[in-house]
Amino acid sequence: MSVAKKLVGQTAAYGLSSIIGRTLNFLLFPLYLGIFAPEDYGVINGLYAYVGFFNILFAFGLETAFFRYANQPGADRQQLFNRVLSFIICSSVLLTSVILIFINPISRLIKFPNQQLFIGWLAVILAVDAITSIPFARLRLENKAAKFAGIKMLNVLITVAANVFIYWFCYNVYQENFLANLKPVISKFYFPEWKLGYIFLINLVANLLLIPLLWREFSTFRFSLDFTFMIPLLRYGYPIMLMGFAGIVNELLDRILLLELLPTNFYPGLTSKGALGVYGGCYKLATFMTLAIQAFRYAGEPFFFAQAKEKNSANTFALVTKWFVIVCAFIFLFISVNLEDFKFLLRQPSYYQGMAVIPILLLANLFLGVYYNVSTWFKLTDKTYFGTFISFGGAAITIILNIALIPVLGYIGCAWATLVCYFSMAVTCYYFGQKYYPVPYPIITMAGYLALAIGLVYASWYVSVSDFLWRHLFHLGLCGIYLVIIVLIEKPALRLSR
Template sequence: MSSLKSLFKQTFVYGLATVLPRMLSFLLVRLHTDESVLDSVADYGSVSLIYAYFVLFNVILAYGMETAFFRFFNNEDNKDKVVGTSTIILIISSLLFFVLAFLCNNQIAYLTDLKVEYINLVIWILLFDALVIIPFAWLRAKEKPMRYAILKILNVAVNLGLNIFLLLYLKGLASTSSFFEIFYKPDFEINYIFIANLIASAVTLALLVPFYMKIKYVFSISLLKKMLKYAFPVLIAGVAFSINETFDRVLLDKLLPENIAKTQVGMYSACYKLALFMTLFATAYRLGIEPYFFSHSKSENPQHNYAKILEFFVICGSVILLTVVVFADVLKIIFIGDEAYWQAMWIVPVLLLAYFCLGIYHNLSVWYKITDRTKFGAYISVFGALITLALNYILIPFIGFKGSAIATLSAYASMMLLSYFFGKKYYPIPYNVKKIGLYMGLSIVMSILSFYYFRGHYVIGISMLIVFLGIVFILEKNQLKQLIKRN
């Protein structure tokens, strides 16, 4: 139980590093969806499309080396060799991408249907983000969550501050000061969004330069081959995951009529953000458990702890699902600036459940990571991506963004189930399926009733939430006492 307490402490700090920046980024949603900032919902759709491509290229530039770093950092005696090899190869690949991308920027702009000026900014951001992958992984591996959290929060704080300054105040300052007039350009709002991102990424990299100054640049070809072999399936899984995560925006843009496509993307992307409450929790949990999985894989009976971890995750996830659904219409007023975006609120419960399934999948993925069967992660993620692509192609022409939400849920639910059944065969873990099913089932049923049948009836919704919390307390009070009991 003490190891679980340590895990939860780390997860809490990683949660701060994830939740606080994302909460700050919610303010960006509020800012970008304000009708006084961007001219239309379609403009926000364009920004969302660019960030959809961001996710894909971030995965490609990492090519699974972060997960490989954790695997070999915990298993190799010579940790300097792992750090040095990982760092050197990421520097080389990132700089190679940077040069090739700038040489081909016009072709990239043509293929993505984006302006070259946006592409150039994006290339710089991708370079800076790639160069902090190993430094951040090193902080997690060395169990320095506070430093990790501070840097992550600072990154978003700089981004947010610059967005506010550039989008809200620069124009007014330029009209009264010749100094600020130098930096202001009319109709440059989308550029300003990416310039803010670029400066924030540059500041983060600058603060991580001491990592590059103090490590030993030990390079091993044999170790690199093993790391790349381990990382390749992770890369495939990551590409597939990025398709599941963001490609629906691209397909909405391509499959819907041109006169409504970007508007639909804008509405969908804005309401999608409300589902990020589940993503925040799942991401924080994943950041905490991934090093834990590897570091405790050789301890006595790790399967018991892995099973308990999933139970706690499902309990917390169920509470988050029901809470966000009950208060969804309050949250939309707080975080989405214009009523024009609210037409897509239907997708919120569907996407919350989708990310709940994804979080469970990440918990279940322990079996293939610690048994070096990462190829199964690739298989499962590719299967999910195929479902995403197929259902989007089938459903979008008929029901628009609702089809994209259904496709996302279908993909993540299928990945969750596949990982569970494969795990039973290759690395059996005694999950309490009945209890997990009870919590999930209750929260899903109550969420459906609250949102689709009693939406706006807060007495009913809050009553269901209280009943659910009461059930959790009754069933888990002994576990909770054990968890908080001092050793």
């Protein structure tokens, strides 16, 4: 049980910075909406959507390859670090140069013909992200969760503080809403026509600051480019890169298809862009599950590689996955039965009509987390191409179901397509994993806990309690029932593990 406790501690460290960072960034959303017209905000979202695809291209799947080869017997971790980072530096400089050279045709191709400056900044941001990913991976490999989380958190705080300074303080001073006597000073560096540009510039500066923050890791680096050495790592990593592309399709394509396929007047008083806004706003509440999964992945990936060498590794993997499902099922239950208390995060009543997608998306992301857990087998057996096939199968399901369901169900169809996609990926990955790397996952137990959580959510929907206080006590009681059952069933196992 000690290894599980260690994993929980590291997950908490990674999760704290991730949750706080995501929350602070989420709070910038209303700040932006108070300044930007919808078309301006569309530029931000559109360009950062492309950043998601290019982040995967710049990384080449080498972060996971670094973990895999660093845990091989007799691995020279310093040499591995030098060679992987040398390759990433060269490839990032090359890719960024290509974007900058062809920036005009690229801007026209992606439908942002007047945003060359922003695209250029984003190209540099992509390079810095890729280069710093390897030192960050080294921190995770060495179990330096506190330093990893601290640097990530500082980066977020710098970004948020700079945004608040520009888009709240400087904006209001310039508009003479307060401290009008400071306007001559503010006018020297705050230009209203730059209002979009500051977002990208702040991101660029904050990312560049990661280099001195990681200076101790960079100080040990010695340039050592060896293409022969890199071939097996790239062979291992490219299926992971393709998985990443498929994952971005699963995550983002539904929003593009919703805009294209939603029938006119499907939602009275809402255009397709308005419906997309409602779906996107409600989708943000599903990120509570995503945060838990991301925190777990940060700690889990190096943990699984390290534990693979232990005698009882399969039992450890099964135990970790069971508790992952228990915790995530509780997150799903708690948010789903208390949706009315999360409305304040959406801020505007026009978003409330889409809240039915939230439980579906929470459950979808839970299965995505299960997939990440059971996918360990193809990383440990160097059969990462299975991950590529599974991810592209998921992408196919996403495309087919969105095309079929959006005209009939609207954004509810998008949510169901996401759930079916991630459920199918988890089941398929488990099936093949039991053939090549058997792990005794307690499937019946995990399914029972998940069914319990779903049943309690249904109970909260179909038992109507009008009084505010009694309704909330009822909902908390449902969560309590889940926790009591977990304790009663798992308590004997916990005693034996001590």
